[in-house]
Amino acid sequence: MKNTELLTIRSGDTGMPYEWSIGKYGSRFFREIREHQRFLGIRCPGCGKVRVPPRRLCGPCFRELDELVELSDTGIITAFSVVNYPFIDPDTGLQRPIPYTYGYIRIDGSDNIFSHIINETDESRIKVGMKVRAVFRKPEEMEGNIRDIRYFEIIR
Amino acid sequence: MEKAAIVGIGQTKYERRKSGEIYYDLVYEVTTRAMEDAGYTLDDIGDVITVSNDFWDGRTISCMAVQEAAGAHDKNVSTVEGDGTLGALYGLMRVLGGSGTTLIVAHSKGSEGDPRVITNAMFDPVYHRSLGLDAVSSSALQASAYMSRYGVTEEQCALVSVKNHKNAKNNPFAQLPMDITVADVMKSRKIADPLKLLDCSPVSDGAAAIIIADEKHARKARKKPVWIKGAAHCADAYFLGDRNLAEAASLREAAKKAYAMAGIGNPAKEIDVAELYDAFGYMELMWLEGLGFCDPGGGAGMTESGKTAMGGPIPVNPSGGVLSAHAVLAAGLARIAEAVLQLRGEAGSRQVDGARTSLAHGINGPCGQSHCVWVLGKD
Numbered sequence A: 001m002k003n004t005e006l007l008t009i010r011s012g013d014t015g016m017p018y019e020w021s022i023g024k025y026g027s028r029f030f031r032e033i034r035e036h037q038r039f040l041g042i043r044c045p046g047c048g049k050v051r052v053p054p055r056r057l058c059g060p061c062f063r064e065l066d067e068l069v070e071l072s073d074t075g076i077i078t079a080f081s082v083v084n085y086p087f088i089d090p091d092t093g094l095q096r097p098i099p100y101t102y103g104y105i106r107i108d109g110s111d112n113i114f115s116h117i118i119n120e121t122d123e124s125r126i127k128v129g130m131k132v133r134a135v136f137r138k139p140e141e142m143e144g145n146i147r148d149i150r151y152f153e154i155i156r
Numbered sequence B: 001m002e003k004a005a006i007v008g009i010g011q012t013k014y015e016r017r018k019s020g021e022i023y024y025d026l027v028y029e030v031t032t033r034a035m036e037d038a039g040y041t042l043d044d045i046g047d048v049i050t051v052s053n054d055f056w057d058g059r060t061i062s063c064m065a066v067q068e069a070a071g072a073h074d075k076n077v078s079t080v081e082g083d084g085t086l087g088a089l090y091g092l093m094r095v096l097g098g099s100g101t102t103l104i105v106a107h108s109k110g111s112e113g114d115p116r117v118i119t120n121a122m123f124d125p126v127y128h129r130s131l132g133l134d135a136v137s138s139s140a141l142q143a144s145a146y147m148s149r150y151g152v153t154e155e156q157c158a159l160v161s162v163k164n165h166k167n168a169k170n171n172p173f174a175q176l177p178m179d180i181t182v183a184d185v186m187k188s189r190k191i192a193d194p195l196k197l198l199d200c201s202p203v204s205d206g207a208a209a210i211i212i213a214d215e216k217h218a219r220k221a222r223k224k225p226v227w228i229k230g231a232a233h234c235a236d237a238y239f240l241g242d243r244n245l246a247e248a249a250s251l252r253e254a255a256k257k258a259y260a261m262a263g264i265g266n267p268a269k270e271i272d273v274a275e276l277y278d279a280f281g282y283m284e285l286m287w288l289e290g291l292g293f294c295d296p297g298g299g300a301g302m303t304e305s306g307k308t309a310m311g312g313p314i315p316v317n318p319s320g321g322v323l324s325a326h327a328v329l330a331a332g333l334a335r336i337a338e339a340v341l342q343l344r345g346e347a348g349s350r351q352v353d354g355a356r357t358s359l360a361h362g363i364n365g366p367c368g369q370s371h372c373v374w375v376l377g378k379d
């Protein structure tokens, strides 16, 4: 140690573990994927909007919601980004292979945007407005979390 | 100070693990309860303050995930950490600043994270974290300092747990209503000497909300307003070693300021009921002293004589206190909600007869680094 050195301290790799509740509608959303390989939204009786994933309230209307809406497994790309830096999935500790494409997808029949991965990393082959379909894990391998959706593939 | 009042309150039941509900559900539940209680709709709410903490929630900028459940869509919403008393203080400032009405909502799910890891992380990473200091072990140090300074015994500290768990039997929101004896506390598992299991509060899931209004808006509320007579917050040093752990110096300062605002000269006589942040039994004794209900070192004697029991001259924690339900980020706001119920005469079987002036108290930081004192009045 030099006598002018200013020191730092490292935190080490220990994490802060959590066990978050998913709640009533989140649990329904993942069960629907496991049982029927499709998405579930919820309609607000006030403004008529269907949002996915389903949630308890419409924020703007401040109304409690209960009208679940079965949606398909398809949607439209509204924005995307091919990501070139590494990302460690905090749930699994595994690094996603780079590059990967992050997609902003309007599920058919819904009024908001759902976020997931698109399995196309060649920017010249992907455009806003393209139709995509969800590819799920095999039902027997599903765990009730966001990774039960493997990715969305472009319908060409 | 211009007149301001608490016009609505809401609490969830406090439980060890609310596995089916997410933060959002808890926030929505108490928001709607507080609005119903006030007879307000969302149009009557000027702005919103949420109380959350990123480490407890396990989410960066945790407040943003609950704002819509707090009815804050398109409203001016911001957040304070702490136990809810500080959020309420900020809410009071908002009202005094012209918001008309401010909703304050606090949520906490201690069951979802690891309280030891989270409270260890409140300490300095260079000097203290590696030693294992957390909420419990630092409080054990404070208990030791306090007890040896004033010759307080473990049995005397145990009296607080016995009293408060018994009081909790009258509170439908409490997590741990219990009939226990001093002997039960003494023989409970050693956690960190001198603290034993029954000296310690649980970590709970739950939420609380209050609505503060200026005089004009308070008159429109469904129930009689509970007026805010005084409110003050003071903080001590961060490093435990820079404080005299045996004294609650910042509580004395905060109490002095709140009493001056409220025109209270003799708190022991003029306060009818108090809800204090008793995270550990010894804390209630220290806070009695810091609040000037008795002389320094007099907390144990005051408790032994029954003065703080139901039926005594100044019942402390009729709700069962934090020892009986400790939703960390909401437990201070719960103290205010309980102090309101007492002045409305709505406290059910935990009601203190004829209460006209109540006190609510919250803390923030290890070992009560800062204290927030509220004096509420019926008139």
Ligand SMILES: [Zn+2]
Pocket (backbone or CB within 6 Å): A044, A045, A046, A047, A048, A049, A058, A059, A060, A061, A062, A063
């Ligand atoms: Zn709506």
